[in-house]
Amino acid sequence: MRYLPLTPENRADMLATIGVAGIDDLFCDVPEAARLAGPVDLPKHAGEMAVERHMSRLALQNHAAGEGPCFLGAGAYRHHVPASVDYLIQRGEFLTAYTPYQPEIAQGTLQVLFEFQTQVALLTGMEVANASMYDGATSCAEAVMMAARVTRREKALLSGNLHPHYAETTATLCRMTDHPLAITAPRPVGADIEALAAAVDDTVGCVVVQYPDVFGHIADLSPLAEACHAAGALMVVVCTEMVSLGALKPPGAMGADIVVGEGQSIGNALNFGGPYLGLFATRQKLVRQMPGRVCGETVDADGRRGYVLTLSTREQHIRREKATSNICTNSGLCALAFSIHMSLLGEAGLQRLAAWNHATAVQTAERLANVSGVEVLNPAFFNEFAVRLAKPAADVVDALAEQGILAGVPASRLYPGEPDLANVLLVAATETVEPTDIDALAHALTKELAA
Amino acid sequence: MANERYTEDHEWVRISGDIATCGISDYAQEQLGDVVYVELPEIGRIVSAKDEIAVVESVKAASDIYAPVSGEVVAINDAVEEDPETVNRDALGKGWLFKIKLTDAGEADELMDEASYEDFVQGLDE
Amino acid sequence: MSAMNTQGRPTRPDAVVSADSAPATFSGNRALHLEEKLIFEKDSAGRSGVDLPEPPPVANRLGGLARGEAVGLPGLSEPQVVRHYTRLSQKNYAIDAGLFPLGSCTMKHNPRLNERMARLPGFADLHPMQPESTIQGALQVMQQLSHWIMTLTGMPAVALSPGAGAHGELTGMAAIRAALEARGEAGKRRKVLVPDSAHGTNPATAAALGFQVSGIAEDDTGRVDLKAFEASLGDDVAAIMLTNPNTCGVFEYDIRRIADALHEAGGYFYCDGANFNAIVGRVRPGDLGIDAMHLNLHKTFSTPHGGGGPGSGPVVYSEALAPFAPVPRIQKNADGSLSLVEQAAGDAAQAFGRVKGFHGQMGMFVRALTYMLSHGSDGLRQVAEDAVLNANYLKARLKGEFSLPYGDTGPCMHEVLFDDTFLKGTGVSTLDFAKAMIDEGFHPMTMYFPLVVHGAMLIEPTETETKAALDEFADSLLGLAKAAKSGDTDRFTQAPRFSPRRRLDETQAARKPVLRWQAG
Structure with a gap:
């Protein structure tokens, strides 16, 4: 077995040093009835070539997004990731390090986290950010819990245009903790800022709104922030496509108190939904209620600048049942990938990437608007928009998949209980979409909707 | 000096009229080490003795502070929130944490006096 | 107040004197110990490490919400970025570099397949x-x-x-x-x-x-x-x-x-x-x-x-x-x-x-x-056996100088727990001992956990270590234990001396949190 270095001679020597006759003696505390006599009923060990063959065959049974036109979004976006990102995150010093609990020999990871926190704060327009969470949906649920602690009001109000996976993840935690939750009806034809502003009152701890929302709508959140703050509630802004903030006014500039997001679209592959990167940013004065690890600057014994994990008394390993969250792990390696990609892009690169995304999406929308049986629903959007088709979107998506075109995400998959949304399709177009892809989608849709 | 009374949880209380000034003992600040953060109660809060009322944190520990007596919180020490090290420097003086308007003036009499507390602490260290 | 955890408190850095008498270098670097500025402090001249052509011209549909102000990111070329992260990586200890005996964390080899x-x-x-x-x-x-x-x-x-x-x-x-x-x-x-x-x-x-x-x-x-x-x-x-x-x-x-x-x-x-x-x-x-x-x-x-x-x-x-x-x-x-x-x-x-x-x-x-397919049912069973064997072997090698909190009452499983009784009266704490392990070239064990044991040291070698690596580790730890008991206190209280950074001031970090870089 190539990963196990002990030889039979080593094992015999070591058992002798320990002073036992055999390995079974070391498992003597296991109740006899629970001791397995031999290996369980699964295949025996296999060489690298055999395993590679097995896994590759499984991989080949999938249609990789890059094999053809891909217009999928809804919280996960296909962007080009520079080669150096994947090279750097595979350096063993990053890949095989642990959480930086011994800062003297983890300055690499710690400085990366400090830079990452800065990048997230800058991008969202917030004062501080943590060192990351599991994903956008869990960040959203944690933001709602944090808002309840800050305002001492347990009720949360969620936008119906919040990604349903985020809403469901939040609802699970709220139900378990008896926190009341209200959610507005989904509105595919435009942002639901006004409905939210009308519904916030002095029982609400926070309002959660997505920007751009799950249908791709963008709206000025400042009036909602004013309504929230007048009622004593926090405004939580969710962003599932961070590239958009290279082109759009950041939530921090519109009065957000907490910004959470999904960082996958910068530096990270699609990976069929995970591992992804939960982002969490807030205002400095709320930092002690923030969940998750956070890295801070300090000096060492020789007076040199260095970094440590700090404000740990908020966390489970010290505060136990009184912690701000039970979270332990972050998404360190995904945060590293995000940070490297951001560093490579830089100010000019990020702006241009965002501009490319918007331009590609505008071209796609303009083209689809000319297809009979397609109605573009968005007045404004970044790189994703909603269309209403003359037929159920799920059927159209399945039919186009047969032709190797990933046409988008049918809203019915996210909102199965909303018959009004059955014909709505979410279409995303990033910089990876080529003019020929747009042609292919328009042609296939034309044909399918005419049939 | 020396009119402080102490709890077994290392809070001290000093009574003046119906106002009890409260903090943590010198022994407690020494055990905690460098205090980095203090979270104080809201003014106006009604507390019973032994309620969790504040938190004093060092780098590696967060200790809940219990109300030594019952009553209404009428003042908090903003200065220790700004500069938590004050608790280390002067736990019984400038490092006070909050003041409680007593419900029962006699309640503090049941707490330890300085000599008993010293004996109590000595017992802990053995 | 509630029970106070007095363990694991960082030593005040001002109690630690300078490690060596070598003259300071002009660059601040020390051979392979390379200092690295923050990415935001680097020479940034509007470059980008990503080439994208000019996007096609379209009528903007951002609904009046275009970002007016710069994000504030530096602009660097690919070689600058690759060097930045390579130099940062070299400040990390990792399983690929050596034994990482963090109890309860299972730091085993990560197969590249x-x-x-x-x-x-x-x-x-x-x-x-x-x-x-x-x-x-x-x-x-x-x-x-x-x-x-x-x-x-x-x-x-x-x-x-x-x-x-x-x-x-x-x-x-x-x-x-x-x-x-x-x-x-x-x-x-x-x-x-x-x-x-x-x-x-x-x-x-x-x-x-x-x-x-x-x-x-x-x-x-x-x-x-x-x-x-x-x-x-x-x-x-x-x-x-x-x-x-x-x-x-x-x-x-x-x-x-x-x-x-x-x-x-x-x-x-x-x-x-x-x-x-x-x-x-x-x-x-x-x-x-x-x-x-x-x-x-x-x-x-x-x-x-x-x-x-x-x-x-x-x-x-x-x-x-x-x-x-x-x-x-x-x-x-x-x-x-x-x-x-x-x-x-x-x-x-x-x-x-x-x-x-x-x-x-x-x-x-x-x-x-x-990983499962590579090991198979037989290999996975061997994983458990070798993990337990390695931990018990370390226990047998170390127990003469270290102290077992519950006595030597039977085998341990995949990790062995010691407490700080063996350090009593030496002036060396579990934290100091851990920092001395850094100078020895090892990642410290889990310390001060579980909380029920005073000065806990929890060692988990995992199954992917050779007997020779375990022996080298044990010899080093035994040397340290003897040094502590013989009064060689400086070795511990001044440690680590050879790492990219020495002990960091966690009190300052927590009192006045600086959680991001600020321009100017």
């Missing part, structure tokens, strides 16, 4: 919302991983979606809460029993779900005190959260009795499976009376720790809890194809909900399945 498989375009370039006809291979990975997990644990159901161990705990305990609700007992059964030696995530998880946490002391062998446990049982108890093998590194030999008594009293048994690597292939949790348990794929099944994550924490369930498992689930159709069940409806009507976006940590599933 796992990485290659996870990067196959058929897995890495797969969108989570693709139509089912295009993702059958991915669903098969999830199905096969589920089969391996259920067979190894002897449990009938698994939820793959949790993002990490603590998230798995939440997912397991949420099913327990849902089951109690279905029984109409959620209001009555609010108490969760958690041994004092537990990982901090256990009480935090119970509290996050609205349960009240009730501690249980350990007995004089480091195991759950049965009398205390039985005395705390009642119709208010929802569950116990027990780690097995536990955090003292020993197997809870009364586990069946604990399970039976708990079930008798109407509670559920949550097992923290963080230490499953000690028993994989030799013991099935399903034979121990467990109702729910998470596995850390990043521990037992070698997916990389990545400097703090991402993890993956699938949860297995007993028959009693299986109906309440969250969505998504995988379902086999009549034609043999696989489907994702994404809503709590139909057969999944009792599912307690969703815990995460999409379907879980697919990239980790691929790595873990690759």
